[in-house]
Amino acid sequence: MQTTFLQDDFGAILTAEPGDKATDISPETLQSLLTKHGTILFQGFNTTTEEFDVITDKLGTDYMNYKGGGYVRKTTGEEDGKTMLSTSTTLEKGKIKPMTMPLPLHAEMFYTDKRPLLLWFYCVTPAEKDGQTTIGDGVAIYKRLSQKWKDLLAEKRLMYLRSYPDGIWQNIYQTDDIEVARGFCHDSGMTTEVDADNTLHTTYLTTAIPKTRWGGHTAYINSAMTVVMQEGTDREKLSSIRLEDGERLPREMIKEIVDIQSDLIIELEWQSGDFVLLDNSRTMHGRRGFEDTRRNVLLRMVRDVAF
Ligand SMILES: [Fe+2]
Known part of the structure; x- marks a missing residue:
């Protein structure tokens, strides 16, 4: 070997x-x-x-x-x-x-505990042809990030927002009981609200730059980009992302992250x-x-x- x-x-x-x-x-x-x-x-x-x-x-x-x-x-x-x-x-x-669509670099399920x-x-x-899995080192991505975005992400967490209509949340949470679904969300660190039409809204706050399990390095590792790429599509109604103050992620920061990632990405x-x-x-x-x-x-x- x-x-x-x-x-x-x-x-x-x-x-x-x-x-x-x-x-x-x-x-x-x-x-x-x-x-x-x-x-x-x-x-x-x-x-x-x-x-x-x-x-x-x-x-x-x-x-x-x-x-x-x-x-x-x-x-x-x-x-x-x-x-x-x-x-x-x-x-x-x-x-x-x-x-079959391409997926940008993301961490798995960082929108829940x-x-x-x-x-x-x-x-x-x-x-x-194509269909490679891609990977990127979150520690290296963080190191390359401009200080102003490091500071912003240290100060403000990401806010993952989901709105699942009746008929959809049952699939996602594998239950027909909304209280069971809400209980699962609360156990996953989310807050929830339910509309009169039985739409389930969830909110989850978490840092974009956590520490790695081994070595304790700060890494840019989160699920932001998969949500950002849905902006302007039908899926945006189901799933969106903001900073914790409700502001959108700055376009300039997204552009910088996309550039760094495309530089470091491995197929x-x-x-x-x-x-x-x-x-x-x-x-x-x-x-x-x-x-x-x-x-x-x-x-x-x-x-x-x-x-
Ligand atoms: Fe994934």
Whole structure:
């Protein structure tokens, strides 16, 4: 097995040599590479989903589902605690379709306290063309940010706003009881309001620049850009973002962040049986758009680990 790196101190790549099995990699090696480099890419091991189960268990088995997430994802393996999530889907003319649009760099579920610490992406089938998963180091992004935006984001938190009409919140929160849905939101650190037409409004406040789990570095890591990109579309009615004083995020700051991210972004070229582990407190991820709907990249989320 060969170990190389994506950037200076970010992102380890483990490349299989003939006869290597990913299941032979020790938990200590995984832990050390993850905590130092924020990402581990496993290439060429031709890993099966059964082997993938064995490997992900090495770091912790507190797997999460996508309840309260912003999209609809199919779940498999939940019964035996091996929750795997499909790529996000959308309903189009009554049919479930995979979402194929590009996604900017974001952290997973930073619009709720119930967020995963680790993300495992596993490639069943890559897209014929494009569809790369992208990643970026939140610590490096923060370092490059102008002092005035560092100061602004230190002073004001982000405010994630959701408005789910009757019929939608039931899907998102997987219940028909609005009080159960509200209870879930309150347990996730949100405040809620319900309209006369049974629309559920939620508000969640959190910093855009938290500390990483390992090393305690300040990182620009949040879910802002996926919400910003919806501005001006139909989805804006469902989901929007402001600073905590209600102001929009300054356009100039967004532009700077987009520029820094496009400079630091790394594309992961998928092959069947490859997988990647991300520290969701440091590594942001996204996706290049694609057309080939056979693309199948699964996600397993770990809520927390013991180290
Ligand atoms: Fe994501």
